[in-house]
Amino acid sequence: MYIEKVNSPDDIRGFRMEQLKDLASEIREGLMNRLSKKGGHFGPNFGFVEATIALHYVFHSPVDKMVFDVSHQSYTHKMLTGRKDAYLYDDHFEDVSGYTNPEESEHDLFNVGHTSTSVSLACGLAKARDLRGGKENIIAVIGDGSLSGGEALEGINFASELESNFIILVNDNDMSIAQNHGGLYKNLKELRESNGTCECNLFKAMGLDYRYVADGNKIEALIEAFEHVKDIDHPVVVHVNTVKGKGYKPAETEKENWHWCMPFDAQTGKSKVVTSGEDYESKTCEYLLKKMKADEKVVTVVAAVPTCIGFTEDKRKEAGKQFVDVGIAEEHAVAMVSGIAKNGGKPVFATHSSFFQRTYDQISQDLCVNNSPATLLVNTASVYGMNDVTHLGIYDIPMMSNIPNLVYLAPTNCEEYFAMLDWSIEQNQYPVAVRIPCNGVIHTDKPVDTDYSNLNKYQMTQQGTEIAVIALGDFYQIGEKLTELIFEKTGTTATLINPRFITGMDEEMLERLKENHSKVITLEDGILNGGFGEKITRFYSSSDMKVYNYGLKKAFIDRYSVEDVLEQNHLKPELILKDI
């Protein structure tokens, strides 16, 4: 095998064309080995094998610098830069993350997991190079799906100002995570169909030189194109047409399903993960479909991750015009739902907690300053959510709950979640965000409130004395266990409170607690800094009440075990009891 001899990109530069092609096959075998057993980004990586080989054949990393947008197509790069073992050998799977990572290799410049950032990051590398008179090539790799993101478009617009070496490699596989959305994709199609020759050209319209490679899975063509632009003295776009999922039939055919995969049987393509029971994705989808059918003013909006609320292709078709995927464009999505709400619609925008970060200003200015009654559904907003450092869902409480006018709700079970969502869609007074539970579908047989318009009213679910536990959202169940343990160990019936509202305080209830409680414990599923518990603490700060805030430490954490993190932060009933 050639791949076994490749420990750095230098090792492939002596290869003949046939050897490079064999290497491509071996790399796909390595990818298949890891992805079928561990899962990961499938389609984009399978499509970008040849382009990565050609990149490392022509350019000299790490002197020449490559930035891979969102890292979805960086696996071959990892294999060629000393990390092949993590793909070839099962016991080395944990050597690497799913994203570029400077801690792994000097060939990785940045830790990247959000889309649309590569051009701007690479512009910075180029600017610093120019200031010190350097000569290395700077290459930003970006997929067509990422082009619709504001940061990418800002970067592409700016790039032409560099007036020095700068190469933007557009990996066009005619797909985002799901299908692409927006007018620029018509232009990419026109460019592909005219072999890059049509006069109207988005990249030229943004001031950039341009070159097209029709067969982006043909190493010869790629090497020729890259050699042509190597050491170029101005910014250029190399537009490469690749096949998403190339080399694995199921992935070439079912592109959306194979963007990302769980472990699967390589022979059949069937997933090995047996999902059983309920999940919030399909329950949310079911609810929204029903809602939309009953009311034509309800509209569901997503930004390139439709399945985060269960909207697979068939469900999207079912929803018709009442379902809008804006593509990777979270800023646009939030401003648009504000506009929909202002003109009488009932919009719901859903994405992951981590991706709401991409639209802070729109939440503040377009939505909350204007008090538009739109609903934001915040997914994987939890320590139980995604655990890659670039996708953490533990920061949205400080980020969103301190924005004025927003009503941010944290349900504690399935029935409460849908009651909150339903109330939010039907009310017309407030911008509302709802955290989708992330600790499994937990049901209650107790009645849940259907009206949340009397803001900031907490719910006392167990009246006790001495100790009050205020347990927010997904951590409500920890609160339940804690009060049980307190009773068991001390005989004291502690008070248990479901606060429901992240964005406000039930001052009346908190005041009343002073009468027969000396300790208040808060629990929240997110970092403590700037979060929910600190506000409770401030309420009591000049009183005699002792307050204990439990949540996560402010830090970036990567590929963690939930149990470890809960343990480290004392988020276990027995540890809390010991503390107090």
Place this chain on the structure above:
Amino acid sequence: MYIEKVNSPDDIRGFRMEQLKDLASEIREGLMNRLSKKGGHFGPNFGFVEATIALHYVFHSPVDKMVFDVSHQSYTHKMLTGRKDAYLYDDHFEDVSGYTNPEESEHDLFNVGHTSTSVSLACGLAKARDLRGGKENIIAVIGDGSLSGGEALEGINFASELESNFIILVNDNDMSIAQNHGGLYKNLKELRESNGTCECNLFKAMGLDYRYVADGNKIEALIEAFEHVKDIDHPVVVHVNTVKGKGYKPAETEKENWHWCMPFDAQTGKSKVVTSGEDYESKTCEYLLKKMKADEKVVTVVAAVPTCIGFTEDKRKEAGKQFVDVGIAEEHAVAMVSGIAKNGGKPVFATHSSFFQRTYDQISQDLCVNNSPATLLVNTASVYGMNDVTHLGIYDIPMMSNIPNLVYLAPTNCEEYFAMLDWSIEQNQYPVAVRIPCNGVIHTDKPVDTDYSNLNKYQMTQQGTEIAVIALGDFYQIGEKLTELIFEKTGTTATLINPRFITGMDEEMLERLKENHSKVITLEDGILNGGFGEKITRFYSSSDMKVYNYGLKKAFIDRYSVEDVLEQNHLKPELILKDI
């Protein structure tokens, strides 16, 4: 006068062309009256008089709906929609804000003060219209300067998916606040020079129909174009070439200086505002220029507001390649400075507190996850800053200080500010943000620390007992006065602490305070929720220390008097003393 009879757009529809032209002159007189006495956005409004008249002549607001990007060109719209008195008569100046405002008129759909939002907001209006089968025209007005912003580009890309009536009116005056930056402006130039006929066309490349109006200050041409697109059944861009500052020679000549104005003498164009003494804009510029001359790796980056740190045109020329204005593109700016820092440069990015909101995810992901040692300079981050609801600088502490890895510094005087800035530029361990003081240039004759690498060490500036006052940044001087008052009234020497670090706690010092203090008072120039004081409160929450947090209430406030806000929040030494 015609304008005196115009109480709604209906009133101009019977006007003959000559009357419309006279109306335009009268409107400019009204604008001149207000702007010369009160200040405001000059150039964009003078350039957009005819286009606004034509808009209201052709379309039927408020049934047809217009969204004015950033509101910089909305004054004529206000005059034609029942608010002329606020321009014609001095005693009505306070009737209106400088931005569109639904509280003023049903013709204003949104409160808008940040750029690049109109297309997305209007897309939402259009989507809601389509869902209910409405037929009204939806018009998004956007200036060429705003086109470089990510939200605008996301919106324009998405617009073509609407497949229904949607009109984007691009007001191209060939200027941003300062000059435009980015490749798309080459295309706008080509379009202007080819009378809109060149094949390569940014808007067509984004899937949109297109129409050009060469003389955007000629009412006939505008009416013709608008009548052509009225009730159109698909999205279209009407690209209108206007003259910024049209009708006032100084503004037509000195476009950047006349984008926005303070009160001035209408005869001479000379500002009536006499500035005396020092200011942080020019001091920061002076410092950075010196720094850049001494070290070619230092680079100053701004996003369309170069004068927020004093970089007027001559200073920008002086800085040469070491000064980069990215245009309205804050996301790109922050990602780029991360890239610059990673490749050995020493970047400083400055903008207003309110505009940092536009780049939350880049601060988190591109900068802080990657721990890039870049410097962010946060301007007008204070209750003493801008007081329009869309430009408030009182939210950056909760927004930024809860992002892991960031070191956020709050200087208490001029010498400390420059020491912090200098340390930040020279260190290579942390992403650092520094709040530019906003309470006047206050000097100290005491030595200030030059090294802040020992993170989170607070400075005790007065050692006392019983009461400790922790006074952050701009509110340090309130802290000084408070300790003086405490001594005067009670004879107690209170402890005074300059915490310096917003992002961390000096646990050792806080612990020590327990020995001989019973009360801690925190002061911060921003909202309390998610802010600095709550963290101090959390530190003491299970101890006997009583803590009192002073700062601002979480709310959107508009055109406030600083004194009133300080009073309402008890941010006065005598009120605090009374409280405790």
